[in-house]
Amino acid sequence: MKYVGYYNGEIGALEEMKIPMLDRAVYFGDGCYDATTFANNHIFAVKDHLDRFYNSCRLLEIPFDMPRAELISALQSCIDLNELDHGMLYWQCTRGTYYRIHNFPPKDVKPNLMIFTSPCELVPMDTAYKLISMEDTRHLHCNIKTLNLIPSVIGYQRCIEAGAQETVFHRGERVTECAHSNVLIIKDGVLCTPPRDNLILPGITLKHLLELAEKNGIPTREAPFTMDELRNADEIIISSSGGLCIRADELDGQPIGRKDPQTLKTLQDAYTDFYKNDTK
Numbered sequence: 001m002k003y004v005g006y007y008n009g010e011i012g013a014l015e016e017m018k019i020p021m022l023d024r025a026v027y028f029g030d031g032c033y034d035a036t037t038f039a040n041n042h043i044f045a046v047k048d049h050l051d052r053f054y055n056s057c058r059l060l061e062i063p064f065d066m067p068r069a070e071l072i073s074a075l076q077s078c079i080d081l082n083e084l085d086h087g088m089l090y091w092q093c094t095r096g097t098y099y100r101i102h103n104f105p106p107k108d109v110k111p112n113l114m115i116f117t118s119p120c121e122l123v124p125m126d127t128a129y130k131l132i133s134m135e136d137t138r139h140l141h142c143n144i145k146t147l148n149l150i151p152s153v154i155g156y157q158r159c160i161e162a163g164a165q166e167t168v169f170h171r172g173e174r175v176t177e178c179a180h181s182n183v184l185i186i187k188d189g190v191l192c193t194p195p196r197d198n199l200i201l202p203g204i205t206l207k208h209l210l211e212l213a214e215k216n217g218i219p220t221r222e223a224p225f226t227m228d229e230l231r232n233a234d235e236i237i238i239s240s241s242g243g244l245c246i247r248a249d250e251l252d253g254q255p256i257g258r259k260d261p262q263t264l265k266t267l268q269d270a271y272t273d274f275y276k277n278d279t280k
Helices: 024-028 046-059 068-081 150-161 204-215 227-231 261-278
Strands: 004-007 010-013 031-039 086-094 112-118 128-135 166-171 174-178 182-187 190-193 220-222 235-239 246-251
Touching: 004 068, 010 068, 024 086, 031 046, 046 068, 046 086, 046 204, 068 086, 068 112, 128 150, 128 235, 150 166, 166 227, 174 227, 182 204, 182 227, 190 204, 204 220, 204 235, 204 261, 235 261
Parallel strands: 128 166, 128 246, 190 220
Antiparallel strands: 004 010, 004 112, 031 086, 086 112, 166 174, 174 182, 182 190, 182 235, 235 246
């Protein structure tokens, strides 16, 4: 099987797998997910991603009680059965299969688990992104990795139409995150990120960047910054599971960043080594 799908213990070719019409993901998006890459048949940063996944289940009050070791085994089985040794690993949990009611289903309804592998090549570190900006009109639970991603889908579509690679969301002047990435800045040698509060997803790649910065003598700061501060930053970094530490050099058609290539390269080299060591 080139790419593998899993649903509640059943495994098969991804394009042949199906889910029930009454899975609450179908009509409510009632669930959460996580995703990471794998290389050399090893899951990257599995502990960090599972920590976030189980926390999302907890915050959504989904009684997902599969032990971590069992979940890791299911994830690994999908990696082992697919034909390529690298790609994206995605999994999601929904509140179960039941008739459409707005309240939670009865307690004997069990959560559903879906897993699949799909193609993914890491964005090369020497890539430079073009960005556009958009007012952030999402809900106030962005810290939960829910399935409710329509504003992000629309935001990303707008950037593709503009010939860009990401959309930066902002609430008023405060920068939050991107359509499917986090955004960080380097200013005066300091790596800055918006607070990991309820307005952004606590990115695993963002977490790693902060840790790698500290290990390499780069000061960090976690505090709000504005669109003007973004425009005037020395470097702008877009981080995600598929693009670990990517420079941005254009925002809404205007040049930005490219003033501290050495600090950026230190972070990129550190992340490249970290990724290789974690997946070998």
